[in-house]
Amino acid sequence: MIPGEWLEARQEWYGLPGEFYRSEAVNARELDHVWRAGWLFAAPACELPRPGDFLTFSVGPDPVLLIRGDDETIRAFHNLCPHRGTLLCDADAGHVGQRLVCPYHQWTFTRGGELHSCRGMHADLDRAGLGLRPVATRTVAGLVFVCLAVRPPEFAPFEERFAPAVAPQGFDRARVAHAVDYRIAADWKLVWENNRECYHCDVGHPQYVKANFDTAEAEHDTPKARAELAAALDRSRAYWAEAGLTCDHSGVGLARFPDPADPNPFPVSATRTVQVAGYETESLDGKRVAPFMGQLRSPLAGVLRLRSLPNFWAHASCDHAVLTRLLPGTPGTTLARVTWLVDGAAREHTDYSLDRLLPFWKLTSEQDWKLCELAARGVASSGYRPGPLSRVREYNVDAFLRWYLNRIR
Ligand code: FES
């Protein structure tokens, strides 16, 4: 149990009290009320192109198996055997020929999760209910989400916000160019707090601020920043209309998310932004790093930014997309997987190379993880006290913390 006074202890426009980063009770409550309650981004569907392709991941202590069935549908299951609970699939990813086989007593399961054989069991065994236990799974515009709850919240916000915004990007016919897994020595909330502000960007991400309008100038609304942004928006708006690129809000980089007025318990948003003159994509030199993706045929598409709480954000340019998935690891650690997508027809070495595709978001991500780990070191100390948040630079951090406390109350 979390002591009631903790839940009321946070002062508005201040950080979280230290207990929220170090208490086991908080951790357990987050698992139930956040991680086992909301829709979690699992993978791009194109990572499992053929029936039998699978991947695994764990949400805290809960292992999950994602597999494409013989009917082409991607399904998720609790990755454990209904006989005596053994972890069924120990590999991170791979391909299942015809049957999944439990390593303990070799019960076998179809690629759709049904029990196929259980040799050695008594003849009158009631086999009903002995298939793999399903986890709710939905795919929208090539992105697969799962929910561990028995009664998941509505998926409609994902359909409404992601389906029209993502469709032109062609995620459903993309390919995974590369993925990197990180174990961040910081609580997942610190990772989101960092993600929800660009106060740290000028110094923390020198390459990112050259390309994007998330910086101090744009946010502080100077005449110079306004003029540059207006010019960039003029360049893009006609193309957005012509190409049917719709989403909730378009314009300056850092959108309001989560929106404190959004009644959805697990907020979702998609916004399209423009880049600084000279940047056709999010690459170090601003030049494109892969062929156009999906229906996009111009860098005027800008960057589509997606986010959903508690575990997903993505930036999709005209030529590639970068997806970030967070999962809770052991208490105090966060597992992040960063995945680069390119058009399905693009070929490595001919159409793109990893040394040009990866650096922008690899650098940006690793710079962030480092800052999160430094923050984790400090908030773990008995000397830590919550500090004030900037109303001009950290409004989204405040909104995130309010969302979080509402979830675990
Ligand atoms: S635990 Fe899987 S077959 Fe026995």
Ligand SMILES: [Fe+2]
């Ligand atoms: Fe950052």
